[in-house]
Amino acid sequence: MKRRDLILFLIIPSIAILSSCQHKPAAAPANPLLNAYDVEQSSTDPQRLIPLNYQQAQGKRVFNNNCVWCHADSTPAGPSNRSNLTPTPPLFTDGETFNSLSDDLMRNTITLGGSAMGKSAIMPPWGQTLTPDEIRAVLAYARAVAQPPYKASARPASQ
């Protein structure tokens, strides 16, 4: 009788102590597509979807509003203006061209236009039409959709 009580007295607290140290399961790894603000079809593999975060998704909007006319082969209004231009503007998914350009250079080209950067004047300056945030966003979008994929350089991105 007494012994039983004793054992009970010992067991209850130890359960309480153990339960407090119990391992909490970590949150399940999130599916990047389910957890994306938006998705974009890969230009090289239509089966593959690229997850976009908020900033990249805003960049997609800016792109479809302002840039798609020259930097894509089809536009919301039908045929593209791209083939009409010399020099032919690079496609926005063109990693071969964009990946080697630094963020600063890209941003300056978009802000100040082609002529300010020694490129074709056909590339308009967007600094007074788009906000700095929108320009950062459209750049982030270009980085996200680049094929081959863009790998950020080792130094921290200047966001």
Next chain:
Amino acid sequence: MTAKKMGEISTRLRAIFALVSVAFVAVLAVSPVRDFFQSWKRYEKNYVSYAQTRPDTKRLLADFHPGIDQIWLPEMRVLDRCTTCHQGISQTSLSDASVPQPFRAHPAIPHDVKKWGCVVCHRGQGPATEISEAHETTLAWEQPLLPIRFIQASCGVCHRADLPQTPKLNRGRELLSQLNCSGCHHLQDIERPAMLGPDLSNVGNKLTRQWIYKWLKEPHTVVDSSGNTVVDGYETVEEPRMPQFRLTDPEIKALSAYLTTLKGQPIEPAKFDQGVVASLQKSPDLADQGEVRFRQMFCTTCHSLAVTQGDETKLIGGNIGPELTKVGSKINPDWLVAWLRDPQSYLPHALMPRYRWSDQDLYKVTQYINTRLTDPELLSNVPPLEEPAQEEIRLGQRLFLEKGCASCHVIQGVSPQKDFGPDLAILGSKNVSQLEFGNSSIPRNIISYIQAKITDPLSVNPAARMPQYRLTPTDLDAITTALLGMTGSPANSSLARLIVPRAQGAFHPAGAFGELSDRYKCAACHRFNGDGGNLAPELSFEGSRAQRQWIMDFLKNPQTLRPTLIFRMPQFNLTDQDASVIADYLGMVTQSAAVKLSAVDQKQFTPQMAEMGKQLYEVKYQCNACHTIGSAGGYVGPNLSNAGNWLNAAWIEEWLKNPQALVPGTIEPRRSLTEQEVQALTAYVLTLKQKAPGSAGTTAGGAQ
């Protein structure tokens, strides 16, 4: 009892007492020990040591306080302790993906995360201090995190007006209103449209019982194996508005019987000028002539037709009005003539303009519709239907109410059941325990609940009256997002302060122009001061932009030189009188304050200036990348070949200085032109004139 025995008992007692006290202390210690092992403490410690490995330790630790961090937003009824673990949430230097969670910075958004915290947008349980309790559904805490895929729902809680940043939410709201969800459900901020489905008071004069049977039986909407919406076998991007109801064959027979008896107002037999009929009747290409007029009048801006190219058949055309590929096999020819002459007398809310038809045109076009837009096979699988029997008609009338038809379709004298479907205005704020899952095996959360309700209403409720909608996965997510954002009216006045209301504009001009705009339904496609359609250019400032004569010419013969546009302004056959009333109204009322027409005199522009402008246009700014003059140039902006006859000089000047100030959101990039450059470019653009202003193919419409 001996003393020895007494001593023995007391030692035993003492031993027990000692043990009990040890156990008691241990029990008491549980709580501090538990506290010591709290996961948030570990995260705080880890954050400090992580910060110490970084070059900017000082800044990272500047506002670090050990203990629970808390953001309290009494207005939103939110208590948010997330930043206890998510310490780096607003540290821009921690935004890189290599920073371990939970310390990474939040991506840049228009709101200050430090001030608003996480729960306002991400949901979950703010006060919880355990990982699972904060993020997941547990027994005591019901609200799980909102997957980012639906996060725009949270924007919609306060932003009732559409935002450019939330395309998914906007699409969802658009669908809720397009698909007439508010016909049966009360939805937050989605108004019940004036016209849902067509008025059926008179439908027996328009349609045959066979056609109605076919329509109810065979869904005109099906989704093919690859998920594309198909109407009558043709692929389309739009979901037609009438959903599929689960009706048995006797029910369909009864409904079709009932509807064919609705012949309130008889349709007059079509009357044409005898001379016109006599001269056209015999022409072998009558239907071809009708097709030419049909195309020239741009009926396809609002109506689509199936077009076969190669082995691909697609619907091409607009979606403001119904698809017309087989309409000739559907309607009574006399009804068609009456409808085209005056659509509003049949359907007062119809968006279809009242064209000024000549008898020739009307005769040709109706012949084309009745003979070419047909399908002899359309009704081939409809069983023989006799004269409607009395009990069939009675059953049909009952079904019309029971199935909810009356929630979208008006029949004079039949009043719909109020609030046919459940109120969804606060669906987004419901907890799992408030939802009925029935016997379904779907995960117990609000997202799968909403999606199951839409994709398979019977799965959650075998008695559901909700019809079957077939949405693409993208649209399903959009609708889910919009519904999740409906969390009800603000709980208190300080929250109401945060709500950005939906604009409720209404364009109802008075006077002679009011009559014409009602007749031609200008606002179905054009926007005026925030109200109207989006298909055609906004006209709020047209009077400042375009010259009066150009407006007159354009109205009488609308053309566009944007080769990329498929939707064009229909030809209404306006009289001179009509055109001049409209041009006067636009000139007087639709003015931009920024443009002072009288301040700029055309004479101030010299040929030298124009010459310099040409240089700027062609070389320095390469405007031809987007604009066409003559036959060379780009497709993005409007064609400028006739700009000198089209645009006002003062408008061109202001436009060049700051396009977005005149038309917010226009894609023309704003440049830093000098005053002299502005003058020179304006001078040049004014010289661009074509010989016969306004003749076919010379004027540019559709400016952005």
